[in-house]
Amino acid sequence: MSKEIYENPDLKKERQNCPFNKEEITHLLDGGKEKTIERKQLENYILSDEQLKDAVPMEYLSHADKYAEELRKACLLMHKLADSPAGQVPTLRALMGAGLGSAVLKEGNPLALHYVMFIPALMGQGTIDQQAKWLEKAYNLNMIGTYAQTELGHGTFLRGLETRATYDPKTQEFILESPSLTAYKWWPGSLGKTANYAVVMAQLYTKGKCEGTHPFMVQLRDEETHEPLPGIVNMWLNPVCISSYIHYGTYVKPTNSKLSYATMVFVRVVVCQDVTTNLRKAVTIATRYSCVRRQSELKPGDREPQVMDYQAQQNKLLPPLAATFAFQLAADHLWNLYHTANNNIEQGDLELLPDLHGLSCALKALCSSEAANFVEVCRQSCGGHGYMSCSNFPRIYGQVTAAETYEGENTVLWLQVARYLVKTRKEQSGGLSVKYLIGEEKGPKTVDTTLEGIVKLYRRAAVGLVDVAIAELDKSGRKGEAPHDAWNHAAVYLIKAAQAHARLFVVESFVDSLKEGKLSAPVRTVLSQLCELFIIYWLLERSGDFFLCSNLTKQDLLLLNSKYVELLAAIRPQAVNLVDSFDLRDEVLNSPLGCWDGNVYQRLFDEAAKSPLNQSNVHESFHKYLKPLLKSNL
Ligand SMILES: CCCCC/C=C\C/C=C\C/C=C\C/C=C\C/C=C\CCC(=O)SCCNC(=O)CCNC(=O)[C@H](O)C(C)(C)COP(=O)(O)OP(=O)(O)OC[C@H]1O[C@@H](n2cnc3c(N)ncnc32)[C@H](O)[C@@H]1OP(=O)(O)O
Numbered sequence: 001m002s003k004e005i006y007e008n009p010d011l012k013k014e015r016q017n018c019p020f021n022k023e024e025i026t027h028l029l030d031g032g033k034e035k036t037i038e039r040k041q042l043e044n045y046i047l048s049d050e051q052l053k054d055a056v057p058m059e060y061l062s063h064a065d066k067y068a069e070e071l072r073k074a075c076l077l078m079h080k081l082a083d084s085p086a087g088q089v090p091t092l093r094a095l096m097g098a099g100l101g102s103a104v105l106k107e108g109n110p111l112a113l114h115y116v117m118f119i120p121a122l123m124g125q126g127t128i129d130q131q132a133k134w135l136e137k138a139y140n141l142n143m144i145g146t147y148a149q150t151e152l153g154h155g156t157f158l159r160g161l162e163t164r165a166t167y168d169p170k171t172q173e174f175i176l177e178s179p180s181l182t183a184y185k186w187w188p189g190s191l192g193k194t195a196n197y198a199v200v201m202a203q204l205y206t207k208g209k210c211e212g213t214h215p216f217m218v219q220l221r222d223e224e225t226h227e228p229l230p231g232i233v234n235m236w237l238n239p240v241c242i243s244s245y246i247h248y249g250t251y252v253k254p255t256n257s258k259l260s261y262a263t264m265v266f267v268r269v270v271v272c273q274d275v276t277t278n279l280r281k282a283v284t285i286a287t288r289y290s291c292v293r294r295q296s297e298l299k300p301g302d303r304e305p306q307v308m309d310y311q312a313q314q315n316k317l318l319p320p321l322a323a324t325f326a327f328q329l330a331a332d333h334l335w336n337l338y339h340t341a342n343n344n345i346e347q348g349d350l351e352l353l354p355d356l357h358g359l360s361c362a363l364k365a366l367c368s369s370e371a372a373n374f375v376e377v378c379r380q381s382c383g384g385h386g387y388m389s390c391s392n393f394p395r396i397y398g399q400v401t402a403a404e405t406y407e408g409e410n411t412v413l414w415l416q417v418a419r420y421l422v423k424t425r426k427e428q429s430g431g432l433s434v435k436y437l438i439g440e441e442k443g444p445k446t447v448d449t450t451l452e453g454i455v456k457l458y459r460r461a462a463v464g465l466v467d468v469a470i471a472e473l474d475k476s477g478r479k480g481e482a483p484h485d486a487w488n489h490a491a492v493y494l495i496k497a498a499q500a501h502a503r504l505f506v507v508e509s510f511v512d513s514l515k516e517g518k519l520s521a522p523v524r525t526v527l528s529q530l531c532e533l534f535i536i537y538w539l540l541e542r543s544g545d546f547f548l549c550s551n552l553t554k555q556d557l558l559l560l561n562s563k564y565v566e567l568l569a570a571i572r573p574q575a576v577n578l579v580d581s582f583d584l585r586d587e588v589l590n591s592p593l594g595c596w597d598g599n600v601y602q603r604l605f606d607e608a609a610k611s612p613l614n615q616s617n618v619h620e621s622f623h624k625y626l627k628p629l630l631k632s633n634l
């Protein structure tokens, strides 16, 4: 007789009479029905492999054992990659990301940098000959690389990197050296124990002149023994300059000095998708748990309610639920822009590079910071159980907060966006992602609180805040301040303008996607509710920006608040159905709180039982330390 599959009765009830087709949303998020089939096949292919399961929870292993266990699984995954039914690159992308990859490699993928930065650096900056020499070797895993840019003393300010590559015309070699302690490469993933090659960013010196940072291929370790090559600690010999700027000893300037930064642009684009996947996991865990958890008293004398029935809990969880759709659609738009710009750059057309840089900085900073805040709210919404390591919130939070720093610290990226916006606004030059700065809203500044009216408010704020920042810069200039001081003294306004610009892009992506998308009426209804909820939520959170740049009144805000709480109530009944549409398997969620069947308490109990401390009633340390203390009559 088939075993009755347990389903928590509350979750079961939440899933009854779903008014929309969940699979339609799954296909939308995957990029089509075929992609969903491919993803599910891949998940089965990977997650069914017993060798990829952890014998004991990773949190109970030593640092070295964690590394060894993750490396074992990563190497096994690479073998499976070769035989993957979905093909190498889709499998690779799935294995590198926050979804399937982190379901297997919970502490991090020791080979991630090889694929996320080392290979993209070769593809983006290597010459044809260099790619012929190294790409196949890298794809075949006959070499393991990393991307070594950040030093102890510098990570943000690339022009301040100290590692030097001096070209010796006699030997036609580059001598790489770390001239000081602060020049030591620090942070590069896999550099410590895994990689035997690295793309090293160093200041290129030739004929006594510094030509700025350039990428160099450096062998770090012997390919057989894995021993560091002689002198590798602070002196690196025989690197090869990746790129083609040295012709017979003469430096030939690249068409754009920032092309060497292209790898970072690629990863920033990828990070937007990655943090969105992590946010989707956090929202699923918190939403399902909030419908299983019953606590306190809503109506005196009644049964304890599901905590999701508290408006306060809906206010915590429904904006991040909406954000997962908003960020996904914006990340899709950015990915498309990246491909267009990259194809153009390969043809020598660099026109879109500033737009791509501006937008990738804006979205990476916005999606990572918002996702980090939302993941923390999701954790808090689960009370004490959200704090447990097995809830998976600590790991998810660690991954999204890391993204606020790596690939460009967010504040620094916001200032890059502001630099691009001020320049564009002043030049009134066209620019793909600043179309609205040019096409600003004309006509009366009266507010209408329809969806279109709210988008117009976002547009006014994006344009208005750039103008406020420019006015600050001009005011400082008139006081005789030097441009760099004026820039520094306007930083708060500049960052606000950059963030308003990023929010407008996300809002317009969400609204435009719903207009363009071929959606069934029920799906369009629920996604439109999420869209309206999200853009009102952000407006209420940043109402100061809108007051500054439009005729928004107190009445308008009260009206928007009412609309917001109405939308909370309207979406509440579909919360579980919406997170079910993400189609995240329990192994990917990796959390007793978020499991599909809602059997939370038994799974929490089973997880606790796995602790080494729970393998005996009295731990040996009692006899060593506690018992003597108890007897010591202090
Ligand atoms: C092969 C298959 C792959 C499959 C993989 C698929 C998926 C993977 C899935 C998941 C992966 C998930 C996530 C990613 C995972 C891991 C990431 C791991 C680790 C992170 C690695 C790192 O952190 S690497 C180090 C990153 N470091 C940085 O980002 C440094 C930040 N600093 C800078 O970028 C710069 O210093 C600066 C921009 C802050 C300032 O540079 P500076 O030289 O001072 O330039 P400015 O004077 O400010 O501006 C001059 C000019 O240049 C323009 N510009 C600056 N940067 C760029 C750029 N990147 N691109 C284009 N243009 C740029 C700037 O706009 C100015 O232009 P104008 O003069 O015209 O105004």
Ligand SMILES: Cc1cc2nc3c(=O)[nH]c(=O)nc-3n(C[C@H](O)[C@H](O)[C@H](O)COP(=O)(O)OP(=O)(O)OC[C@H]3O[C@@H](n4cnc5c(N)ncnc54)[C@H](O)[C@@H]3O)c2cc1C
Binding pocket: 113, 147, 148, 149, 150, 153, 154, 155, 156, 157, 186, 187, 188, 189, 402, 405, 406, 407, 408, 409, 410, 411, 412, 415
């Ligand atoms: C998990 C993780 C993985 C990483 N992996 C790699 C890797 O594989 N390879 C690699 O090369 N690097 C890697 N890094 C390093 C990462 O890229 C840097 O830490 C990042 O670029 C930030 O630089 P920083 O550490 O110098 O911070 P800093 O720039 O020193 O930041 C300190 C403070 O200074 C502020 N600040 C700096 N410049 C300005 C400015 N111009 N205006 C205003 N404020 C400013 C910042 O906003 C911040 O508040 C990784 C980092 C992390 C956390």
